[in-house]
Amino acid sequence: MIRLISIVLVVSLLLVCGPTCDPSIPFPMGFSAFPDPIEFLLPGESIFLTIEANDGTLASWSVSTSANWILMDPTSGTGNGRVEVQIDRDSLAPGEHSGTIQVITSLGTTTVTVTTTIPQGTGLTGEIAFASNRDGNWNIHAMNVNDKSVRQLTSSSGDDIAPSYTPDGSQVFFSTNRGGNYDIYKMSADTGGGTPVIADAADDYYPSVSPDGTKIAFLRHEAETDELILYTAAINGGLVTRMKNNQGLRYTYSDSVWEMDEVHLGDCRPAWSPDGSKIYVAYWVTPGPTPTQRAPGLAVFSAADPNADLWAKRLNQGTGYSHDSWWDVSPDGTMLAGAANPRITVYDIADGNLEGGLVDPILHTDSNEDSAPTWSADGRRIAYSCRPTTANGSVRDIWVVDTFRTRGQYLRVQLTDDPAEDRTPVWRPQ
Ligand SMILES: [Ca+2]
């Protein structure tokens, strides 16, 4: 019985594979054509198909396809071959596509598979709120990032800036001077409008809703000292608390720690750690470690204790790091994204004490100025504003970049391209 089963298995293998099929010999036909499959992942990508004899040189070869979206050059030759393969993405509908290339050589023939997936719309999902002056003054807008359709959420005659969603995505907090000076307002994330949350004589900027939705952090301009000071408040505007500032900062740089007397917070949105225990704000000091230079860095506040010492870290000795950067913490709390002109920069803060290193500058391919990064809820993307230094004058637009590389590239999508300024994107929680 066992012998019979063995015979059946051997016969079956011979039927399936033929007499030359041996899994230990990858290209039994005497030549190889690779890669197979050819998988297209990036717009504009070229992938080279190599056709070569396993031993020596082919006398001749040719390639053909019945898929009109597969483009090849050259299509025949003598000796071992190298074919540039591209695809016409514009001719393909959204979805998965697969085609084949027939390879005919002096040593035999084979078939190579070509695959790609065309996304629906931009390939992104979700909604982003941002501030734009496309109406002549600043208003908050929300964009469907898949089809780029925009809903206008505010239309006041004042300037409405710096949106921040509640964790459930139902409301947007923002800063507006519609009442005569800058106050903190909130509105429905679906229908817009606005009601005051923090309204007083001082200018109050950049609300940032805590991860548990119970508090906001914001910066208040204190006229007596002309300084921006971090405050927190209950989500309904009560319990306004001034956080300790400008004293007792413990400052780390090049493995040294020392006390500083003075720190100036930057013009930026505070960023909460995902557990709600810390608030990060960009700062600058005068003088810095280099006396003639402002020293931008990152100050860390204890959210629970307004009198706690601050910790701070200078993130780069050189120039270019903006003290006005809108730092944002990744959803898992391990990464910190900020703007180091002209690029978005990501730091590893998994050790919790800001001693983590630079992960990667997410380089733009030009000298455009990128700023105000915010993480998507799944941590896979960062939205930011980009000010081109060449084309389109000097107007910021909203872009999205992957936080991982695809074939060595950070893929980007431009979401706005109107002639107005579009700034400070923030993802709506799903
Ligand atoms: Ca307005």
Ligand SMILES: [Ca+2]
């Ligand atoms: Ca005010």
